[in-house]
Amino acid sequence: MRSSLDENKPIFQQIREMIEDDIVNGNLKEEDQAPSTNQLVAYYKINPATVLKGFNQLVDAGILYKKRGVGMFVAAGAYQMLREQRKQAFQEQYVWSMMHEAEKLGISVEEIKNMIDSMKERQG
Amino acid sequence: MPHKIKADKVSLQFQNKQVLTNISFELEGEKIYGLLGRNGAGKTSLLSVLAAFVKPTSGSIAVDGEHVFENANVMEQIVFIRDVKMDDENGKAKKYMKDLSIFRPNFDMDYAERLIQRFKLPTDTEVSKLSRGMQSALHAIIGLASRCPITIFDEAYLGMDAPAREIFYEEVLNDFMEHPRTIILSTHLISEMESMFEEVLIIDQGQMIMHEDAETLRDSGVSVTGAVEQVDLFVNGKHILKEQVLGGTKLAMIYGQLSEQEIEEAKALKLTLGPITLQELFIHLTKEDKQ
Numbered sequence: 001m002r003s004s005l006d007e008n009k010p011i012f013q014q015i016r017e018m019i020e021d022d023i024v025n026g027n028l029k030e031e032d033q034a035p036s037t038n039q040l041v042a043y044y045k046i047n048p049a050t051v052l053k054g055f056n057q058l059v060d061a062g063i064l065y066k067k068r069g070v071g072m073f074v075a076a077g078a079y080q081m082l083r084e085q086r087k088q089a090f091q092e093q094y095v096w097s098m099m100h101e102a103e104k105l106g107i108s109v110e111e112i113k114n115m116i117d118s119m120k121e122r123q124g
Numbered sequence: 125m126p127h128k129i130k131a132d133k134v135s136l137q138f139q140n141k142q143v144l145t146n147i148s149f150e151l152e153g154e155k156i157y158g159l160l161g162r163n164g165a166g167k168t169s170l171l172s173v174l175a176a177f178v179k180p181t182s183g184s185i186a187v188d189g190e191h192v193f194e195n196a197n198v199m200e201q202i203v204f205i206r207d208v209k210m211d212d213e214n215g216k217a218k219k220y221m222k223d224l225s226i227f228r229p230n231f232d233m234d235y236a237e238r239l240i241q242r243f244k245l246p247t248d249t250e251v252s253k254l255s256r257g258m259q260s261a262l263h264a265i266i267g268l269a270s271r272c273p274i275t276i277f278d279e280a281y282l283g284m285d286a287p288a289r290e291i292f293y294e295e296v297l298n299d300f301m302e303h304p305r306t307i308i309l310s311t312h313l314i315s316e317m318e319s320m321f322e323e324v325l326i327i328d329q330g331q332m333i334m335h336e337d338a339e340t341l342r343d344s345g346v347s348v349t350g351a352v353e354q355v356d357l358f359v360n361g362k363h364i365l366k367e368q369v370l371g372g373t374k375l376a377m378i379y380g381q382l383s384e385q386e387i388e389e390a391k392a393l394k395l396t397l398g399p400i401t402l403q404e405l406f407i408h409l410t411k412e413d414k415q
Contacts, residue, residue, distance in 0.1 A: 045293045046319040
């Protein structure tokens with residue numbers, strides 16, 4: 001859950017990412033019940049059709065499944081699937097923009113590696 | 125069953141002034157619609173025609189194929205709430221509502237009482253003596269509790285303070301989920317209300333310039349930032365909403381989605397792509413100096 005929504009992104013996408021985040025960081029475990037449409041609508045003041053669109057994408061992707069008359073639940077294998085997706089996205093987004101910024105500053109790949117190593121050491 | 129609304133080439137002249145020009149649209153119903161427009165764009169005029177308060181000069185609006193004007197059957201299905209002052213009204217809130225509810229077959233008095241409590245509306249004060257904010261709340265309560273198949277709020281929030289608006293938005297959404305119906309909210313407070321809409325209609329200078337799924341609209345503009353020449357190269361031939369140069373950097377907002385190929389092209393040109401908000405899109409689509 002987030003305290004508020006970002007007005008720069010489609011809302012259904014944020015709903016989808018929010019649920020995905022909760023699964024990846026362990027707040028929502030497999031077979032747990034996802035928040036209900038009504039809860040999300042009331043909390044974020046968003047259109048119910050928008051919430052459903054986000055949920056439906058997660059159902060189509062096999063992350064959530066519907067229990068008739070009960071609600072949405074986290075599917076088995078959802079965690080593993082999301083982690084794989086996030087890993088790929090990590091490379092495409094974070095690593096790409098890091099290298100882009102490094103290029104602007106004239107930082108070599110070797111220097112980046114050293115920076116990562118020293119960061120690791122600092123973290124212990 | 126949802127009530128379909130169809131506007132067919134609606135034009136309205138008022139004292140030789142062209143207020144609405146050739147407006148056509150169709151609403152499937154059972155959705156929350158946002159009608160956006162600047163002050164004086166014609167929002168209230170259009171909604172007045174829809175609510176059969178005003179007869180269009182030409183064209184027509186029909187609900188399920190029946191023309192709305194001077195049609196008692198249809199008028200019973202529509203409630204039109206405006207934030208008007210009630211200085212000449214007598215009686216206290218509950219009496220005022222009871223009198224109105226005679227014309228509203230679905231009026232839910234229990235729900236109205238709950239709303240009175242939520243908005244903390246004084247029930248022992250004459251309606252005309254209520255503060256501006258409380259008069260706004262009373263209008264909103266009537267609009268919600270009427271449970272009309274077509275419920276129109278024309279900038280009904282104007283007199284409300286931020287906490288009251290919050291309650292209003294919450295109640296609109298909750299009651300819509302429990303009793304699905306067509307709700308039309310007109311506003312120029314876009315950033316505050318846009319997330320409530322399923323579809324958005326934008327009216328500008330009396331003309332309908334946009335009718336789109338809200339999420340599609342939110343996703344239909346891109347901001348491009350980078351070195352001036354690179355940005356110019358990239359946006360050439362695209363629908364540019366706004367351009368701004370700051371030193372050697374340029375920001376351009378373009379209308380339309382980018383293809384995968386264009387995104388790659390932007391990456392190669394070292395451009396930063398970002399979304400633009402519905403509010404920004406609205407401002408640029410309705411600004412006066414557009415060509």
